[in-house]
Amino acid sequence: MIRVVVVDDHPLVRGGLRAVIDAADDLEVVGEAASGEEALVTVPDVGPRVVLMDVSMPGLGGIEATRRLTALGTDAAIVMLTTFPDAATVRAALGAGAIGYLLKDADPVVVLSGIRSAAAGHAPIDPRAAKTLLPGAAGAAGAADVAAARAAPAAATSADPPRGREADVLRLIARGLPNKLIASELGISERTVKAHVGSLFRRIGVSDRTSAALWARDHDMTRDG
Incomplete structure (x- = not known):
């Protein structure tokens, strides 16, 4: 309990x-x-x-x-x-x-x-x-880094960064969109988005959306294209 x-x-x-x-x-x-x-x-x-x-x-x-x-x-x-x-x-x-x-x-x-x-x-x-x-x-990384350190079980060190649909999903997570809106934006099902999110989290070594968004910021993956 x-x-x-x-x-x-x-x-x-x-x-x-x-x-x-x-x-x-x-x-x-x-x-x-x-x-x-x-x-x-x-x-x-x-x-x-x-x-x-x-x-x-x-x-x-x-x-x-x-x-x-x-x-x-x-x-x-x-x-x-x-x-x-x-x-x-x-x-x-x-x-x-x-x-x-x-x-x-x-x-x-x-x-x-x-x-x-x-x-x-x-x-x-x-x-x-x-x-x-x-x-x-935000502009200041200090508190964000505190949050990321608490949220992520380990630092992301993957040599194979997100590409394709996973990269698209990551950018939209970084914009604060929930799965339903990501699905609408990308023209895919919400179930497919969930699958991409799970795979994405494993790939970059995070456990929640905030850490994923911060990872995207730190790795310059918040812009389209």
Whole structure:
């Protein structure tokens, strides 16, 4: 069972997240906090595997709370769950120690998947937030490199880089497109896209879309052609 703490200053948001999480067979909410200050007490006290952390809260905000929890040596994987996908906020959150960054308008299934991914040591980041880490949006590699290091099990050293359809899929992942839109863009089925994504991840040595997008940036594969 994956133990989760929900940190948000809005009771309705905390209640909604609790209902969604507790409905899953493998997840349970073991604590809630209405502020960053409360999170500093609750998280060490209950020892969750994952913390869903709001960014904007009165008093101690989520980014500073994340920084302090990280400094305390928490074992919890902290995932920001917020309405803000701007570059500065994403970089600040990852730089503070967050392992993931999800948006509040995401489908509940995406949030649950993100919790499981974080618990497994991966870096669940919404594609809209990931785009801010790419060329023309972020400009600073430091926090992006932190995210990539957490997400990728090993550095990509393949002597056989993606070509053809895999290269096309990689470029569209780098633009933040989900599989459905990639399929539409390339005129292929979503199942075929999934197969290309799996093969692509194995080829370049990454485990999620954010790491693939960052790999594309670092290897100058974000442009068409």
